[in-house]
Amino acid sequence: MSPHLAAWFAGAGLDRAHLAIDLAAVGARYRALSAALSPTHIHYAVKANPEAPVLRLLAEAGANFDVASRGEIDMCLALGIAADRLSFGNTVKKRADIAHAYAKGVRLFAFDSAGELDKLADAAPGALIYCRLLTDGAGADWPLSRKFGCADAMAEDLLRAAHGRGFTDLGISFHVGSQQTRLAAWDAVLDRVAALYDRLAADGIHLSLVNIGGGFPARYRGPAPDPIRYAEAVAAAVAARFGSARPVAVIAEPGRGLVADAGVIEAEVMLVAEKGDGDPRRWVTLDIGKFTGLAETMDEAIKYRILTPHDGGPTGPVVLSGPTCDSADVLYEQTDIRLPLALREGDRVYILGCGAYTQTYSSVGFNGFDPLGCSCV
Amino acid sequence: MSPHLAAWFAGAGLDRAHLAIDLAAVGARYRALSAALSPTHIHYAVKANPEAPVLRLLAEAGANFDVASRGEIDMCLALGIAADRLSFGNTVKKRADIAHAYAKGVRLFAFDSAGELDKLADAAPGALIYCRLLTDGAGADWPLSRKFGCADAMAEDLLRAAHGRGFTDLGISFHVGSQQTRLAAWDAVLDRVAALYDRLAADGIHLSLVNIGGGFPARYRGPAPDPIRYAEAVAAAVAARFGSARPVAVIAEPGRGLVADAGVIEAEVMLVAEKGDGDPRRWVTLDIGKFTGLAETMDEAIKYRILTPHDGGPTGPVVLSGPTCDSADVLYEQTDIRLPLALREGDRVYILGCGAYTQTYSSVGFNGFDPLGCSCV
Numbered sequence: 001m002s003p004h005l006a007a008w009f010a011g012a013g014l015d016r017a018h019l020a021i022d023l024a025a026v027g028a029r030y031r032a033l034s035a036a037l038s039p040t041h042i043h044y045a046v047k048a049n050p051e052a053p054v055l056r057l058l059a060e061a062g063a064n065f066d067v068a069s070r071g072e073i074d075m076c077l078a079l080g081i082a083a084d085r086l087s088f089g090n091t092v093k094k095r096a097d098i099a100h101a102y103a104k105g106v107r108l109f110a111f112d113s114a115g116e117l118d119k120l121a122d123a124a125p126g127a128l129i130y131c132r133l134l135t136d137g138a139g140a141d142w143p144l145s146r147k148f149g150c151a152d153a154m155a156e157d158l159l160r161a162a163h164g165r166g167f168t169d170l171g172i173s174f175h176v177g178s179q180q181t182r183l184a185a186w187d188a189v190l191d192r193v194a195a196l197y198d199r200l201a202a203d204g205i206h207l208s209l210v211n212i213g214g215g216f217p218a219r220y221r222g223p224a225p226d227p228i229r230y231a232e233a234v235a236a237a238v239a240a241r242f243g244s245a246r247p248v249a250v251i252a253e254p255g256r257g258l259v260a261d262a263g264v265i266e267a268e269v270m271l272v273a274e275k276g277d278g279d280p281r282r283w284v285t286l287d288i289g290k291f292t293g294l295a296e297t298m299d300e301a302i303k304y305r306i307l308t309p310h311d312g313g314p315t316g317p318v319v320l321s322g323p324t325c326d327s328a329d330v331l332y333e334q335t336d337i338r339l340p341l342a343l344r345e346g347d348r349v350y351i352l353g354c355g356a357y358t359q360t361y362s363s364v365g366f367n368g369f370d371p372l373g374c375s376c377v
Numbered sequence: 378m379s380p381h382l383a384a385w386f387a388g389a390g391l392d393r394a395h396l397a398i399d400l401a402a403v404g405a406r407y408r409a410l411s412a413a414l415s416p417t418h419i420h421y422a423v424k425a426n427p428e429a430p431v432l433r434l435l436a437e438a439g440a441n442f443d444v445a446s447r448g449e450i451d452m453c454l455a456l457g458i459a460a461d462r463l464s465f466g467n468t469v470k471k472r473a474d475i476a477h478a479y480a481k482g483v484r485l486f487a488f489d490s491a492g493e494l495d496k497l498a499d500a501a502p503g504a505l506i507y508c509r510l511l512t513d514g515a516g517a518d519w520p521l522s523r524k525f526g527c528a529d530a531m532a533e534d535l536l537r538a539a540h541g542r543g544f545t546d547l548g549i550s551f552h553v554g555s556q557q558t559r560l561a562a563w564d565a566v567l568d569r570v571a572a573l574y575d576r577l578a579a580d581g582i583h584l585s586l587v588n589i590g591g592g593f594p595a596r597y598r599g600p601a602p603d604p605i606r607y608a609e610a611v612a613a614a615v616a617a618r619f620g621s622a623r624p625v626a627v628i629a630e631p632g633r634g635l636v637a638d639a640g641v642i643e644a645e646v647m648l649v650a651e652k653g654d655g656d657p658r659r660w661v662t663l664d665i666g667k668f669t670g671l672a673e674t675m676d677e678a679i680k681y682r683i684l685t686p687h688d689g690g691p692t693g694p695v696v697l698s699g700p701t702c703d704s705a706d707v708l709y710e711q712t713d714i715r716l717p718l719a720l721r722e723g724d725r726v727y728i729l730g731c732g733a734y735t736q737t738y739s740s741v742g743f744n745g746f747d748p749l750g751c752s753c754v
Binding site for chain 2: 068090094112113145274326364368
C-alpha cells in the first residue's frame with residue numbers, strides 16, 4: 001500500500017469497509033502504460049472504475065474512453081469529455097442507445113453479428129465500426145466466455161457486408177481475457193487479425209482500425225508480470241504486424257491494468273470462529289463480501305492480497321467470508337489463504353489491488369448493507 | 378403470470394427491464410403458508426425482498442421479521458414495525474450493531490460461535506439467543522456453504538456456556554438450504570435438534586425456541602412441490618418432535634417461498650445472433666443480466682421460467698446472455714434453454730418467479746446500467 005493511502009486511511013476513522021483510490025498512482029500508471037504502448041492509443045475501459053475524479057484525471061492526461069452503455073456515455077459527456085473520444089465498445093446495444101450515442105457525436109462502435117450491423121447501418125451511418133473476434137481467453141484469470149465476438153470467417157463476411165452497405169471505415173477488435181498473464185495469447189490472435197486484414201485488403205477493403213482490447217494484468221496473489229514490461233511486449237507484438245506493413249490505427253482498452261493497483265479497501269474483521277466440524281481452518285468474517293464490492297471472488301477467480309496488523313507473526317489457514325446472510329457470500333474457501341493467528345474481531349485489514357471492478361459491482365443494498373463507498377485521494 | 382401483472386405491464390410502457398410484484402399474491406401466499414405452518418409463526422426473511430409495500434403488507438397480516446443487518450432493522454423500525462417482532466438472524470454481527478439493535482428493543486439474536494456469544498453477553502444481556510446448526514444443504518438449488526452454523530457438539534457446548542453466562546432463554550436454529558425441494562432434509566435435521574433438546578433438558582437446560590429457518594421453495598423451471606402441501610408436511614415433521622413432548626415456540630423464516638412467485642420481470646430482447654463457431658445455438662441478449670438483478674443465475678443455480686410473445690411456435694436452443702460487457706454476464710449456457718425461433722430484437726419477454734433475491738442483488742451501476750427498478754402493484 002502506498003504511504004499516501006496508508007496515511008489517508010489512518011486519518012479517515014472509517015466505521016465500515018471503504019475503497020480508496022490513489023489518484024497519483026493512476027496518473028503515473030497511465031503515463032507509463034501510454035508510453036509503453038505507443039503508438040497504440042489508450043481508450044480507458046470506463047466500466048473498470050467510473051469515479052468522476054478518475055475519469056477527469058485520465059481525460060486531462062489525454063486518454064480516450066471505451067464505454068459500455070448509454071449510462072457511461074452520458075457520464076463522460078457530463079464531465080466535458082468530447083464524444084469523439086468515446087468508443088461504444090459493447091457489441092450488443094439497444095437501437096435507441098446507438099441512435100442516442102450517434103446524435104451526441106460518438107462515431108466508433110463495436111459489433112459482432114449481422115443483427116448488430118443492421119442496427120448500426122440504421123442508426124450510425126458513416127461511423128467507424130469494428131468487428132470483434134471470438135477468442136478463448138485461455139490464461140486469463142477472469143473467465144472469458146464465448147459471449148463476445150464471432151468466428152474469423154464470419155467476421156470477414158460481416159466486414160465485407162458492412163463495406164457493401166457503405167461503411168468505409170472498418171476495424172477489427174478482440175480481447176485476450178481480463179487479467180491475462182500469458183503474453184503468447186496476444187501473438188496468436190494478432191496473427192489472426194493480420195491474416196484477416198490481408199484477405200480483405202486483397203479485395204480492396206482496407207481496414208483502418210485494430211482494437212486490441214484490454215487484459216493488461218494487475219497485481220493480485222501469485223506471480224504477475226511487470227505491467228510496463230508486459231505492455232512493451234504487447235506493443236512489440238503489435239508493431240511486428242501493423243504499422244508500415246499494414247497501416248492502421250491501433251487502440252487498446254486497459255481498465256484493470258490502469259486502475260486496479262491504485263485502489264485499496266479497508267475492511268474490519270467481524271469475527272474469527274471455529275465450526276467444530278473437524279476442519280482446522282478458522283472462519284474469518286469481514287465487513288465486505290461478494291455482494292458489496294468483491295464480486296470478482298466469484299468462483300475464487302481473482303485472489304486479492306491482504307494486509308493485516310499482525311503480518312510477520314505466525315499464521316494459519318482460514319476461510320474468508322463476507323457479511324451477508326447469503327451462503328454464497330464466501331470469498332475464499334478453496335484457495336489456500338493463511339492469516340495471522342493473532343487476528344481478532346475489530347482488526348482492520350487492507351485488501352490490495354481493488355481499484356478496478358469493485359464498487360460498481362456492489363449491490364444496491366443486499367441484506368440491508370450499503371454499497372461500498374469510494375474516495376479518490 | 379397473473380392477469381393483474383399482465384395488465385400492469387401492458388399499461389406501463391417500460392423502456393427497460395423492470396420487476397413488478399403482485400402484492401395480492403404475496404398476501405394470499407402469506408395467509409396460506411401461515412395457516413399451513415401453524416402453530417409455527419412466520420418471521421419473513423426481509424433480505425428476500427425489502428420493498429416497503431411488501432414489508433407493510435406482511436406486517437399488517439401479522440408476520441414477524443428476520444433481519445440480516447442494522448440496515449434492515451432500521452428499515453423495519455422506520456415502517457413502524459415494533460422491535461420485538463424482529464429477529465437479528467445473521468450469525469455474525471458487529472458488536473456496535475448488536476448494541477444498536479438491543480437499544481432499539483430487539484431481543485432475538487442468532488449466533489454460532491464462541492466469539493459471537495461473547496458479543497451477545499456483552500451487548501445483548503437477557504436476550505433470547507439461538508445457536509445455528511451446520512447443515513449440508515443437500516437437495517437445495519441455491520448452494521448452502523459451510524458458512525453458517527456449527528457442529529452439534531459445539532452447539533451443545535455453546536448453549537451450555539450461554540446458560541452459564543446468564544442467558545435463560547435459549548434456542549436452536551438451522552436452515553435446510555434455500556429452494557430446498559427435498560422434504561427429507563427437514564426430518565434429518567429436526568431429529569438432530571430434538572436430540573440436542575433432550576441432552577440439554579437432561580441437565581435442566583430447557584430450550585424455549587426452535588427456529589426452522591427458510592428453504593420453502595418457489596416455482597422455477599422443472600418440478601417443484603406445491604408450496605402449501607410442502608409447508609403442511611414441514612409442519613407435521615415439526616409437530617412430530619415438538620409441541621407437547623418438547624414444549625418450545627417454533628418460528629420459520631420463509632423469504633423466497635413467500636414472495637418469489639409473486640414477482641415478474643419484463644425484459645427486452647436486445648439481439649438474437651449467431652457466432653459462426655459451429656454451435657447451432659442462437660445467442661439471445663436481454664436487457665437484464667447477472668449484475669442487474671439475476672445474480673442467482675450464478676453457476677446457473679436458479680433456472681427461471683420465461684414467457685415470450687411467440688410461445689407455442691417452433692423453438693430452438695439458445696444461450697441466454699445479459700447486457701453488460703462482462704463475459705461472466707451469461708445467464709444460461711450449460712442449461713438446455715429453448716426459445717421460439719421467431720424471437721426478435723425488441724420482443725418483450727417475461728421472467729417468472731423473480732419476486733425474491735433480484736432487485737437488491739442488483740449492482741449500483743455496473744457498466745453504467747441502472748439498478749433494476751421495482752413496482753409493487
